[in-house]
Each structure stands twice: as structure tokens, then as C-alpha cells.
């Protein structure tokens with residue numbers, strides 16, 4: 001038998017607004033504009049996703065008669081396969097997305113990208129205007145608004161990398177560290193030179209995910225490796241903004257969704273349309289702007305996740321701070337600066 005020993009309040013009772021993101025990740029996300037999550041997908045999950053991508057790619061090639069050397073992209077990918085659909089609410093990543101975007105979100109875009117080896121590629125400047133994949137940030141036509149010289153934080157993308165990108169020039173995405181904090185006009189300024197020190201070639205192993213601000217300037221290295229590069233992207237924006245790949249998802253797909261899935265697919269949980277505040281026809285409001293109860297089921301989901309996280313933290317704390325009956329004194333002498341986890 002053991003008794004819990006009182007040793008200051010456990011972390012679960014301290015204010016902790018985040019479901020999953022750590023302080024370091026949060027800082028990196030704000031300053032650099034991206035974070036990498038290694039092994040986000042297990043090897044088995046990666047294999048399944050590669051199969052899905054290959055099936056779609058083959059189908060596309062047969063339908064369009066394209067060659068095995070052509071790059072391929074499919075948008076609104078979530079509607080093309082259950083496995084692609086399932087990733088919209090992937091349990092390891094959605095908490096991070098909610099941590100940075102909040103709960104009033106939807107999918108803005110989802111895409112599969114395939115880039116075979118580029119046999120005849122002529123080496124040029126990375127991301128050059130007019131090249132095969134110029135530097136850009138994601139934005140609708142006419143651009144996102146620019147406030148105080150920069151694009152406000154309006155959306156996040158999650159990249160899932162399915163093939164090995166650890167080699168230089170294997171088709172990996174490159175990002176300019178911190179570029180979300182620069183004027184988007186500079187990308188198109190021929191006199192502006194990106195400091196090579198700021199360029200990060202995302203050389204990652206299969207299964208790695210990148211959560212990034214899409215205002216970050218990005219381009220691709222050519223794929224000069226011997227294997228085809230395959231990856232997936234899921235973009236999330238706010239429900240009060242419009243989606244990018246769809247206006248309204250297919251009714252059959254929406255009918256099969258859980259409330260959270262429906263929200264992520266940009267729909268309210270019941271018929272869309274305006275509501276009248278206090279029943280007053282003079283005060284119509286879109287439910288994307290003023291959600292009705294139940295329109296944002298991610299809120300209740302996030303509360304449940306937070307409760308589970310606190311319970312987990314509490315159990316961990318109890319494990320570390322429990323002494324056998326009869327033991328005297330403080331259970332753990334935690335050296336200043338070290339975390340209790342170091343002592344496990």
C-alpha cells in the first residue's frame with residue numbers, strides 16, 4: 001500500500017491551455033513558422049497511405065494517359081479515399097492544429113502530391129521565378145490581406161511525408177525560416193535575395209509530419225533521387241473564411257460524417273443557413289460567424305481531450321510522488337532546472 005505525498009500542486013492543476021504543443025514547439029512555430037513531428041505516422045500507416053497514393057496515381061495516369069515521369073497532384077483528396085479522409089482528424093496531429101488555430105476551424109484544402117525523379121532536370125537556382133517550382137506562400141487570388149507589412153496568421157498546413165526525403169535534392173519542400181514575418185511582396189522582388197542561412201530543406205524520414213504556417217515562403221528541390229516522392233497536405237483555416245478546394249462537400253459524404261468530421265468538412269451539424277439573433281429578423285447571422293450550439297463540436301472534443309490530458313498528468317504525478325507507507329520525508333529531490341521526467 002502507498003500513500004500520496006503532498007509536494008506542491010501537481011501540474012494538472014496549473015493553468016495549461018494547450019492540448020499537445022510544448023513551449024518549445026510553440027516558440028518555434030511562432031518564430032520559425034513550422035514544427036516537425038517525427039514518426040507522426042507509423043511505418044504501417046505510411047505503407048497504407050503509399051498504397052492509396054499509388055492507386056490514385058495509377059488511376060489518374062490511365063484516365064489521362066500521362067507518363068510515369070509527370071508530377072501529379074489531386075485536390076480535395078479527402079473525398080477520394082477513406083484513409084485520406086481519416087487523416088483530417090488524425091489523433092496525433094489534430095490536437096496540435098487546435099492548439100495553434102483554436103476550435104472554430106475547417107479543412108481549407110487537402111492534397112496528394114507525387115513527384116517522380118526528374119531525369120532531364122537542368123540545375124537552376126532553387127525556387128527561381130519561372131522555374132519548375134518557384135518560391136511562394138499559399139494565398140487565394142488577390143492575396144491574403146497584409147497587416148503591418150505581413151500576412152496575419154490565417155491558416156496552417158500539415159504535411160505528411162511518406163517517402164524518404166533525407167537526401168539533398170530528393171524533391172523535399174524547402175521553407176524560409178521566419179519568412180511568415182516578412183512582407184509577402186519581397187518574394188516577387190527580383191532584387192531581394194533570400195539568405196541561404198534561412199533556407200531549410202525539409203530532409204525527413206517517412207512518417208514525419210510538418211505543421212506550418214502557409215504564409216511561410218516555400219518551394220521544392222528538384223527530385224534528382226532514384227525514387228518517387230509522395231506526400232500529403234491538409235490545410236486548416238477558420239470556419240468564417242471560405243474553404244479552398246470545395247464550396248460544399250458531397251451530400252453523401254456529409255451524411256456519413258460524425259459531428260466533428262462534418263465541422264471539419266466546412267458544414268454545420270444541421271442545415272446551414274442564417275439564424276436570427278433573439279428571433280429578430282433585423283439581426284440575421286451566419287452560423288459560421290455566430291455558431292449555434294452544436295455547430296462547433298470540436299469545442300467539446302477539445303474539452304474531453306484536455307480532461308484526459310489532465311488525468312494523465314495527474315496519474316503521472318501521483319506515480320512520481322508516492323512513497324510507501326511509513327517512509328519519511330520528501331519523495332523526490334528534484335534538482336533545480338531538471339524535470340521530474342528525468343528521474344523516471
Ligand SMILES: O=C(O)CCC(=O)C(=O)O
Nearest residue numbers: 113138173218220231233
Ligand atoms: O510539397 C509539395 O509538393 C507542395 C507544397 C506546396 O507548395 C503547398 O502545399 O502549397
